[in-house]
Amino acid sequence: MPDSNQHQRPTPLIESRVCIDDSFGPFSAKLDPTDREGYLTPFFTLDTVRELAVCTQQLCAEYGRDSETIHVLSILDVADSRAGHEDQPRVVVVQIRWQYLDEGAESAVSIIEPNQDGLYQIGSDDWAWGFVTWSCPRGSQTPWHLPHCDCCHALRPEVVGTDTAGPD
Numbered sequence: 396m397p398d399s400n401q402h403q404r405p406t407p408l409i410e411s412r413v414c415i416d417d418s419f420g421p422f423s424a425k426l427d428p429t430d431r432e433g434y435l436t437p438f439f440t441l442d443t444v445r446e447l448a449v450c451t452q453q454l455c456a457e458y459g460r461d462s463e464t465i466h467v468l469s470i471l472d473v474a475d476s477r478a479g480h481e482d483q484p485r486v487v488v489v490q491i492r493w494q495y496l497d498e499g500a501e502s503a504v505s506i507i508e509p510n511q512d513g514l515y516q517i518g519s520d521d522w523a524w525g526f527v528t529w530s531c532p533r534g535s536q537t538p539w540h541l542p543h544c545d546c547c548h549a550l551r552p553e554v555v556g557t558d559t560a561g562p563d
C-alpha cells in the first residue's frame with residue numbers, strides 16, 4: 396500500500412497505562428505523549444485487545460444497546476500451512492457501535508486494522524481514554540509512565556511496589 400506519509404517520522408510512542416474513568420482498564424498501551432488535544436489515542440497489542448474486547452462485551456451485557464463492543468475474530472489459514480508458513484491464525488478486529496445499528500450495519504460495524512507495528516488503535520478519538528495515575532504518599536497524582544512525583548520526588552516503584560510496575 397503506498398504511503399505518502401512515509402518520510403514523516405512520527406513522534407516515538409511511549410509505553411504507559413490507560414483507562415476510562417478509572418472503571419474501564421487499566422490496559423498497557425503505547426501512545427504519542429505529545430498528543431494533548433482531547434482524549435488520548437492509545438495503541439494496543441493484540442493480546443491487550445483480546446482482554447479489552449472481553450471487558451467491552453461484559454459492559455455491553457450490563458448496560459445494553461448504547462454500548463460499543465470490540466471483537467477479535469480469528470481463523471487458522473490452511474493455505475498458509477500448505478505454503479510452509481507457521482500456523483499463525485488470521486485475525487480481524489471488529490468494532491460494533493450498537494447505538495448506530497438502526498442506521499444500518501455500515502454505520503455500526505467497522506474493522507480496525509493494525510498499524511505498521513501490529514498495534515491496534517481502539518476507540519479512535521471518541522473513547523475517553525486517560526492515563527492511569529499513581530498516587531504519592533501526599534496524594535499527588537502522576538501519569539503512570541512518569542516514574543517520580545514532581546511534588547515530593549517519590550519514586551513509583553517505592554510507592555506502589557515493583558509487582559505492579561508498568562508495562563515491560
Ligand SMILES: [Zn+2]
Pocket residue numbers: 531532533534535544545546547548549
Ligand atoms: Zn508527591
